[in-house]
Amino acid sequence: MATNWTVCGQWNRPFYLSPEDKCFYIYEYYSGQGFDYKNNQIVFNIKKPLDANGQSHKKNAIRQFAQFLIDTKWPANSAITAASTSKPSSSPNYDARLEEVLSILKNSQNAIPIIKCFDAKNEITPSHISGLTRNPYTASQNIQLLNFNLPSNIKTLFILDDVITSGSSFIAMKNLLKGKNPTLQVCGLFLAKATKTQQV
Numbered sequence: 173m174a175t176n177w178t179v180c181g182q183w184n185r186p187f188y189l190s191p192e193d194k195c196f197y198i199y200e201y202y203s204g205q206g207f208d209y210k211n212n213q214i215v216f217n218i219k220k221p222l223d224a225n226g227q228s229h230k231k232n233a234i235r236q237f238a239q240f241l242i243d244t245k246w247p248a249n250s251a252i253t254a255a256s257t258s259k260p261s262s263s264p265n266y267d268a269r270l271e272e273v274l275s276i277l278k279n280s281q282n283a284i285p286i287i288k289c290f291d292a293k294n295e296i297t298p299s300h301i302s303g304l305t306r307n308p309y310t311a312s313q314n315i316q317l318l319n320f321n322l323p324s325n326i327k328t329l330f331i332l333d334d335v336i337t338s339g340s341s342f343i344a345m346k347n348l349l350k351g352k353n354p355t356l357q358v359c360g361l362f363l364a365k366a367t368k369t370q371q372v
Contacts, residue, residue: 176240180365186339188308195342195360198240200367201335215364218269218334234269237334237363238276246284251326252277252361255333256290256315256345258298265295270332285326290345291316305338312344320352328357337366 177196180189189195199211207216218233220226241252254270261268274286293316299306322329331345339360346358 188339197362201364250328251285308343
């Protein structure tokens with residue numbers, strides 16, 4: 173992995189991750205703070221709704237995220253997949269930002285196999301908007317594991333997502349994958365990890 177990835181470790185591990193889970197992130201996202209607070213801007217931009225003004229900022233955030241992947245030193249026999257989102261890919265409201273990130277990686281000199289493993293079953297309100305927390309079981313109820321035909325040489329699969337908060341979605345996807353392939357190493361790559369700021 174590249175030196176700009178930070179490991180979700182003992183002191184900054186999201187709630188549902190165990191010490192055995194391997195997740196990496198670039199930025200700290202300070203939930204409850206504004207657009208201009210530290211590194212929040214890139215997270216706000218990549219999550220910008222498709223009907224909002226400033227789509228050029230969204231595209232720039234997508235390119236920045238992709239560049240981190242391009243600069244990553246990938247382990248041998250690895251592949252990557254986009255995480256399931258809150259909307260199925262058939263929805264007119266579907267935001268393909270993660271697929272766009274992977275498309276840029278695919279066209280680079282440092283590409284690794286890209287496999288579509290997940291889709292949402294139904295359209296739901298994202299947790300960062302609804303304020304509802306989900307455990308891995310409830311998160312898994314809206315995740316569809318697509319036809320799982322992983323090449324036999326793939327030993328590590330990275331799940332790409334923009335923000336990790338509690339880790340419930342990552343664990344739900346990891347469990348679905350390992351239910352099909354128990355020996356597969358599943359890791360998470362995130363643009364940011366949500367962090368609560370201390371009240372002073």
